[in-house]
Amino acid sequence: MVHYAEILLPLNISACMTYIMPEGSVLGDNYGKRVAVDMKGAIYTGIILEEHSDEPQGYKPKPVIEILDDEPVVDRRQIELWQWTASYYACTVGEVMRAALPSALKIESRTKIELLEHSIPDGELSDDEFMVCEALENNKNLTVDDVSSILGRKNVLPLLKKMMQKGLVSVFMEYAERYRPLMENFVYIGKDYFSGSGGMEKAMEATARSEKQRALLMAALGIKAQGKEPLTKKELLEYCGASPTVLDGLVKKRILEVRREETDRIKGRPSDKPIKALSTEQEQALAEIKNSFAEGRPALLHGVTGSGKTEIYVRLIKETLEKGGQVLYLLPEIALTTQLVGRLKQYFGEKIGVYHSKYNDMQRAEVWQRVKSGGNNRFDIIMGARSAVFLPFDKLSLIVVDEEHEQSYKQQDPSPRYHARDTAMVLASMSGAHVVLGSATPSVESYHNALQGKYSLVSLPHRYADVAMPEINVVNIKEAYAAGKMKGHFSHELIERTKEAIGSGRQVILFQNRRGYAPVVECRDCGWTPQCRHCDVSLTYHKHSDNMRCHYCGYNEPRPQRCPQCGSVRLDTKGFGTEQVEAEAAKLFPDARILRMDLDTTGGKNSYQSIITAFENGQADILIGTQMIAKGLDFGNVSLVGILNADYSFKNADFRAFERGYQLLSQIGGRAGRKERGQVILQTYEPEHEVIRNVVNGGYQSMYRDVMKHRRQFIYPPFCRMIRVVLRHKETETLDAAAAVFAGRLRQILPDNVLGPDYYHIPRINSLYIKHLYIKLPQEVSLKGVKEYLSKLSSAFSSSREYRTVRITIDVDPA
Helix, strand or coil: CCCEEEEECCCCCCCCEEEECCCCCCCCCCCCCEEEEEECCEEEEEEEEEEECCCCCCCCCCECCEECCCCCCCCHHHHHHHHHHHHHCCCCHHHHHHHHCCHHHCEEEEEEEEECCCCCCHHHCCHHHHHHHHHHHHCCCEEHHHHHHHHCCCCCHHHHHHHHHCCCEEEEEEEEECCCCEEEEEEEECHHHHCCCCHHHHHHHHCCCCHHHHHHHHHHHHHHHCCCCCEEHHHHHHHHCCCHHHHHHHHHCCCEEEEEEEECCCCCCCCCCCCCCCCHHHHHHHHHHHHHHHCCCCEEEEECCCCCHHHHHHHHHHHHHHCCCEEEEECCCHHHHHHHHHHHHHHHHHHEEEECCCCCHHHHHHHHHHHHCCHHHCCCEEEECHHHHHCCCCCEEEEEEECCCCHHHECCCCCCCCEHHHHHHHHHHHHCCEEEEEECCCCHHHHHHHHCCCCEEEEECCCHHHCCCCEEEEEEHHHHHHCCCEECCEEHHHHHHHHHHHHCCCEEEEECCCCCCECEEEECCCCCCCECCCCCCECEEECCCCEEECCCCCCEEECCCCCCCCCCCCEEEECCCHHHHHHHHHHHCCCCCEEEECCCCCCCCCHHHHHHHHHHCCCCCEEEECHHHCCCCCCCCEEEEEECCHHHHCCCCCCCHHHHHHHHHHHHHCCCCCCCCCEEEEEECCCCCHHHHHHHCCCHHHHHHHHHHHHHHHCCCCCCEEEEEEEEECCHHHHHHHHHHHHHHHHHHCCCCEEEEEEEEEEEECCEEEEEEEEEECCCCCHHHHHHHHHHHHHHHHHCCCCCCCEEEEEECCC
């Protein structure tokens, strides 16, 4: 009997698509399985959400090409989370699917061309047709891109269509499932020799003439006796120092067997470290968190830097695993993941899986499979960045959101623009899991929720072992320059404290939240500065590669030797980044070993780990970095932190600028003195600024009061909800007109709640001009209703002839 399926596709379309299920498939037995389907000539991976026998009216659906799974890849709870994410963040479920499902669990399709088998007189072919046919005679098939390369032009589709009409070529779609389990050769003791009695004697007899074979056999038997069988072929040969030929001899004699089996790309090791004893303050905090869980409330753990929040998480994780549950441990940065994974693997070993963007597609797919699998192979703990909230947990019981204040939990582009912390809250509600949020500098919204009773507030006001918080010394850069007490961008005080720290065998962290050598190159004679061709920003100078780069679109060009405007050779740099700090530090401290950690030095898969491990192991004296070194990293030997220019941290056109400036400066200062009191040298042009004052006085509550006063006065979150609408177009005239019409339509229903439209602080990025507007919604206004109106308005713009080329994005709760 023919039946149909409603299939979710990873596309920006609002509804599922109906397809005919394959003959032999059982109605109602396929929810959550992947299928390969044809959509407008391309092959996509879809997920079955519903099956029925109702024939669609008015059109004939296409058949499903293939059902890809025996068991569902996603369950109903995951789909429910995807649907909530799409509904709340004003996008489609298909876009959420695209973000949630690892690329290796999707299939790819490519249009290919092949030559039809018959002879064609040369005179009937154009030059281009002849070149394509000649290439197809030497190749079984070609892609459209191959044809473009052969002919040296982009648009070859009209030619291919003409060749198809002539019967010269045919077109087909090639697709393949990308994920394949990793297969390896494992070595076992042969059954023929050791299944019955006397096997050992027979094996010894068979290897009597070869000492190498006997040595390898004895090693394999020893491994089996220790319960470590099987080893991979490679591991066994390395362990014994034997050659493949020796192993092949034993296999031919059937003393050993080699079997090709599925294995893990991500290998762990057993745990061997006992869990630390908690201090009295930590025990009290742990008890308060458990009470909060018993009341059905999330807990906000507000603990100063170095107070031992991680050890409390470890206790909660241990108790969760003992009850058979799974744990999701969210982290904002891959760098932080690297260090914490190492620490937690000492306690929990092979139970931990890691999930973030530095893993390749196959590794991410394998984590997905092992999270949902049962038995000993299952990952019980997942540590990962924001996308880990979409993993297929079966028994999720605890979610830890570490450094919960971090804005990197909010996805920016592409859609869905979700916040992992808030999505984790919904996931916990759906799964019946407990949630603990942790931070030394909680977000204002989370702290407000705790004071309102939505969360319980748990405090750790002191560092572990009663180590004092670091001493913060403020250096007025303006006065220091005037008094001649600066060398480059280092004050005399910072230089002296750095020399003392290194001289006593301690380590130093230097913080500058800007990468590259200098953000601006300027001609001293005419004022010319190199600009990006695609963005309205100056190019940043990178001395190591001696080129100028745009940090928004990636455009780069060589550093000019002369000013192209006036011909002058007097080109100076303005401002400074981590690369310049590194160069100055190398001159000021010639004997120091220096590492730099920023986006330019952490491009490789293991680059974070290698830098962090080297510094942790004392292989460097100074670590220079951007904000990625400010987030939860724990280096026990760091006694000094130098902040070269604190003002960059809070000089942004953003209502959260003061809050984030305080958080960043407090967090980076907190890296100092984890075992004994450390010191922070904070350089600033504005020592009396409220952000600097609150950082120096250690006043989170003071910062909270200051920020909340401003937020209440001007009605910003948490006293309203916000939506940001961004419009992009390559022409300013079209963009201006579209933005004015869009804002005007919004003001018809929200006359007092729309700010803008205005140009973004960088008006053009990637050749598109940008305008944005904000909608501030009081609590009594329906957020759902406004999102529905925005969706209809965006669809109307997409359908209109005037504005259909304008790109519109909706960002709910913008970061």
